[in-house]
Amino acid sequence: MEPELAIGLPAAGSVWAAVLQARPRAAFAGAAALGLSGLAVVVISTPGRSSEQLGITFSLSSESRSLLIAAAAALALVVALAPMSVERTLLLRWGLAGLAGMAAIGAATSLDTVILTVLVLAVLQAASVGSRPFTTRMRGPVLAAALLALAAAFARNDGPPILARLAGVGLVAGLSAALGTLPYIHQFDPAERTVTSPIPWIAFIGPVLALTVLTRARDLVPTEGAAFGAMMIGLGLLNMLWGSLASWTTEGGAAAWHYSFMADWGLALCGFGLAVADGERAALLVLYSILLSRLPLYLWSRQSLREKRPNDRPINLLAAAMLAGSAPFAGFAARVLLLRGATQLYSPLALVIGLGLLLWLPPSLRLGRSVGLPRGRQAWGVGGALAINVVIGLYPQPFLSLAGL
Amino acid sequence: MAAFAAWLGAAVIVLSDGRRGLALGLALITVAFTLLAWMGGERIAAVALLFGGAVAVVQRLRTGLDVWRVMPPGSTPRLVLAIGGGLLALWIATSVMTGAGAPLRFAALGVVGLMGSRVLMADIKPAAVLTSLAALALSVAVASGMADTGLGPSPYIAAAVIALGISLIKVQDTNGG
Numbered sequence: 001m002e003p004e005l006a007i008g009l010p011a012a013g014s015v016w017a018a019v020l021q022a023r024p025r026a027a028f029a030g031a032a033a034l035g036l037s038g039l040a041v042v043v044i045s046t047p048g049r050s051s052e053q054l055g056i057t058f059s060l061s062s063e064s065r066s067l068l069i070a071a072a073a074a075l076a077l078v079v080a081l082a083p084m085s086v087e088r089t090l091l092l093r094w095g096l097a098g099l100a101g102m103a104a105i106g107a108a109t110s111l112d113t114v115i116l117t118v119l120v121l122a123v124l125q126a127a128s129v130g131s132r133p134f135t136t137r138m139r140g141p142v143l144a145a146a147l148l149a150l151a152a153a154f155a156r157n158d159g160p161p162i163l164a165r166l167a168g169v170g171l172v173a174g175l176s177a178a179l180g181t182l183p184y185i186h187q188f189d190p191a192e193r194t195v196t197s198p199i200p201w202i203a204f205i206g207p208v209l210a211l212t213v214l215t216r217a218r219d220l221v222p223t224e225g226a227a228f229g230a231m232m233i234g235l236g237l238l239n240m241l242w243g244s245l246a247s248w249t250t251e252g253g254a255a256a257w258h259y260s261f262m263a264d265w266g267l268a269l270c271g272f273g274l275a276v277a278d279g280e281r282a283a284l285l286v287l288y289s290i291l292l293s294r295l296p297l298y299l300w301s302r303q304s305l306r307e308k309r310p311n312d313r314p315i316n317l318l319a320a321a322m323l324a325g326s327a328p329f330a331g332f333a334a335r336v337l338l339l340r341g342a343t344q345l346y347s348p349l350a351l352v353i354g355l356g357l358l359l360w361l362p363p364s365l366r367l368g369r370s371v372g373l374p375r376g377r378q379a380w381g382v383g384g385a386l387a388i389n390v391v392i393g394l395y396p397q398p399f400l401s402l403a404g405l
Numbered sequence: 406m407a408a409f410a411a412w413l414g415a416a417v418i419v420l421s422d423g424r425r426g427l428a429l430g431l432a433l434i435t436v437a438f439t440l441l442a443w444m445g446g447e448r449i450a451a452v453a454l455l456f457g458g459a460v461a462v463v464q465r466l467r468t469g470l471d472v473w474r475v476m477p478p479g480s481t482p483r484l485v486l487a488i489g490g491g492l493l494a495l496w497i498a499t500s501v502m503t504g505a506g507a508p509l510r511f512a513a514l515g516v517v518g519l520m521g522s523r524v525l526m527a528d529i530k531p532a533a534v535l536t537s538l539a540a541l542a543l544s545v546a547v548a549s550g551m552a553d554t555g556l557g558p559s560p561y562i563a564a565a566v567i568a569l570g571i572s573l574i575k576v577q578d579t580n581g582g
Contacts (some may be wrong), residue, residue, distance in 0.1 A: 055559040112549040112560045116567055119542055123535075125576050134531045134576045138524055142538065146521025151546045153514055156551040157502040 001056035002045035003107035006068070007037030011100035017093035028089045032079075035096045039072040042103070047404065050109070057109045061215065062404030063284065064106030067207045069402070070291045071102055074204070078296050081381035083303050094195040095204075097124060102208040111152045111216045114209070116146045118178060121205065130191050132198035140177055140186045140198070145175030148213070155220035168224045171217045172231045178213075179206045181239050181265045183246075190254035194299060202261045203295040207268075207287040214272055225275060232273025233349070239266030240356045242245035247363035253305040253370045257298045260323065260367055262358065264290050270353060271338050278341035281405050285396055287333035293322060293330070295387040297371060300381050304372025311373045314380060320368025322389050324360045406513075407444070408508035411437035411544075415519040416487035418536055423474030427536040428465040430531035434516060434540050435459060435575070438547050441509055443563060446551055454543060457565025461539045464572035469532035483526070490519045494505035506551065513548035516540055531576040 013034030020027035047062040060068070082088045101121040107252040108114045122141030126134050127218050151170025154163045179202050186198035194200070216229035217228060243263030243284025247256045264286055271283030297319060304310070335357055342350035374382045414433030421427050434457025443451040475482065498510035520541040524534055546564030549556050 055557065076412065110549065110552070110556055110560070112545055112552075112556065113563070115545050116542060116560070116563050119538060119545075120567055120570075123538060123571055123574060127576055133526075135529050135534050138534050138538070142524040142534075143521060145541060145545070146517050146524075149517045149541075149548055150514065150521075153510065153517070153548050153551060156553070157510060158504045159502045163501065356418065 001051050001053045002041055002049065002307040003051050003060050003103065004053050005041040006038055006045065006060065006103040006107065007058075007100050009041060009100075010096040010103065012311070013038065014093050014096040014100060014201060017089055017096070020104050021089070021093075024089050028092060031089070031092050035072070035075070035092065035099070038096075038099065038103070039076075039286045040070070042072065050116060050301060056113060057106035058104075059109055060107045061211075062402070063211050063215075064208055064402035066284070066399070067211060067287060067291070068099070068103060068106055068311075070288050071204060071208065072099060074291045074295055075099060077292070077381065077384060078299050081300075081377045081384065083300060083378050084376070085303060086299075091195065094125075094200075096199055097121075098204050102205055104209045105205070105212050108212060108216075111148060111213070111220065114212055114216065115148050115152075116364065118148075118209070119145050125196060125200070128196055131192045132187060132196075137196070140201070141187075142221055144176075144178035147171075147177060152220060154385065157326070161223075163232075164224045165227055166222045167221050168217070168228045168231065171213060171221070172228065172235060175210055176235060176287045178209055179265060181235065181262055181269070183242055183262075188255060188258045190252045190305075194302070199250065199258065199261070199295075202258075202265065203290055203298070206265070207291060210268070210272070211287075218328050229273040229275045229392055232269050236266045236269030236271075236273055237352065237356065239263060239269060240353075241266075241359070243277065244363055248359070248366065253366075254302070256363060256366060256370070257301065260363055261290065261294065261298075262312035264294060265308075266356075267334065271334075271341065274338075274341045274345050276341045276344050277405065278337045278344065281400050282337035282341060284333045284400060284403050284405060285330050288392055288399060289325075289330045289334065292392070293385045296381060296385045297323070297367075300378050301367070302372045303378075305370055307372075309372045311371070313373060314367060315374065315379075316368045318368075318373055318386055319371050319382065320364045322386055323367050324364035325357070328393045329386075329389045329391075333393050333396045350355060407440040408512040410434075411441070411512035412491045412515040412519075415490065415516045415540065417475065418533070418540060418541050419483050419487045419490075419519050420480055421473070421475045422477055422530060422531060422533060423471045423472035424465055424467075424469035425471070426475040427469070427533060428462050431458065431465060431536050431540055432462045434543060438514060438543050440463070441512055441547060442550070445509065446471075447558055447561065448552065450546070450558040453558060453562045453565040454546070457568040458543060461568045461572035465532070465536055465539075466523060468575075473519045486522055487519065490522065491515055494518055505525065509547065509550060513533075513544050513551070516544035517548065535571050535574065535576070539571045542567040542571070575582065 156166035247259035417430030494515035
């Protein structure tokens with residue numbers, strides 16, 4: 001019952017933190033213990049082993065397991081080294097709820113379970129107090145759930161070949177709606193708290209969700225692999241272009257970060273769409289980088305963004321280099337693998353992607369400056385995120401092996 | 406008849422703003438899905454759907470505007486959506502898709518499509534969103550019945566619990582409620 005515990009323990013931790021919010025220390029200690037227990041279960045779990053203790057078949061794949069571990073590590077990093085102005089118990093409570101949902105999504109063996117989990121996560125997030133209206137916050141995830149459900153229905157019924165293609169379109173569109181990788185799908189309010197904003201969808205839940213939907217898609221529409229890959233690459237290129245240009249030119253600093261996540265997702269979608277081993281490796285490294293570096297840096301830049309205190313110190317240049325995917329950071333290894341995969345498939349595509357990569361430079365310099373001058377816990381956090389990224393960039397194989405690649 | 410009742414329920418949710426209209430639509434969908442699951446041999450699933458849907462209907466009747474408000478002024482686009490969506494689902498379920506189970510396909514496609522569209526409408530209120538979500542959860546479970554390898558009653562039970570849980574959520578006024 002490893003998958004069930006991987007879901008149940010973080011969920012229990014989140015509930016514990018919510019129930020004991022009047023006693024913050026007890027809430028934090030209990031929730032942290034339950035969350036760490038959940039992480040331990042994920043770490044020691046055997047990939048691919050099925051369990052049906054709750055009547056629903058769950059099985060954690062190597063890739064899902066690796067991203068769950070990365071997400072849990074990212075949560076531990078941002079909670080342990082949260083800025084002074086951030087309430088750590090609240091961050092932990094929402095992070096554990098997201099982690100439980102991600103474990104359910106990652107361990108789901110049917111698309112229906114994934115859709116129902118997305119609905120639950122969306123309602124929980126939208127029902128909490130935030131600056132955007134409840135109805136606005138529900139639109140993206142509900143559109144995603146409806147499109148994925150229609151895609152599953154099209155894929156499961158007999159009929160002309162167009163049904164399978166429509167199923168492929170529905171799966172890609174549904175995934176895009178859930179992540180927020182198309183412009184204007186998720187309305188972004190720079191002043192909103194991170195936990196209730198669209199950022200958790202694109203930067204925290206998204207990686208595991210995308211991986212699971214793509215795995216299920218291969219089972220549902222096995223004959224449409226080429227069309228599916230072409231759609232993913234098209235969507236990826238669109239996100240690379242739109243995300244990097246918008247991140248460069250938009251006025252708001254927080255909005256620039258939001259667009260930068262979209263640009264990174266462009267790389268990941270291209271990698272998955274290539275359907276070659278190097279492409280998958282590149283996509284996985286990009287997702288590691290989003291979870292373990294870009295998301296924590298975004299959280300630590302929030303205070304500096306509010307106070308409008310950009311900085312040009314060496315730490316800011318290092319952060320910019322990491323965000324731009326330069327050597328020796330993980331983004332560089334991902335880009336090399338992506339270009340190699342694209343060359344194997346169709347060399348002009350590698351040229352297009354290569355030119356697109358140049359667009360990362362100007363927005364990365366801007367985002368690096370927006371981190372400000374980190375002090376205290378925040379400085380340790382920025383240093384930690386950069387160090388993790390360098391380790392993945394210099395020696396990515398253990399991280400890829402963890403995902404079975 | 407059950408499949409048409411499901412579409413009618415979804416159409417009523419699309420056309421309604423008041424709690425009575427929304428509850429009526431959800432009740433029609435619940436009864437229709439219960440019958441479809443029962444006729445498909447999924448007895449436990451049918452009971453789960455009935456229980457989850459019934460609680461959601463009762464909860465909907467207790468919260469929100471105490472009026473019907475079916476087809477308020479300016480509802481023409483919604484009416485077109487309800488009828489057009491139903492016809493499209495009927496055509497796909499009976500003519501494009503082949504094989505047995507056309508009623509199940511029509512019911513599932515119709516409700517998923519209309520509920521997804523309802524949530525995207527500009528002037529929607531939280532009560533209508535929550536009702537649409539409950540119906541969407543139930544329809545996702547019913548659509549899982551189309552899978553070649555039967556998933557058993559678990560998706561139905563999960564969907565019933567979700568529909569029930571959604572109906573208990575209080576959306577706070579500060580965020581647009």
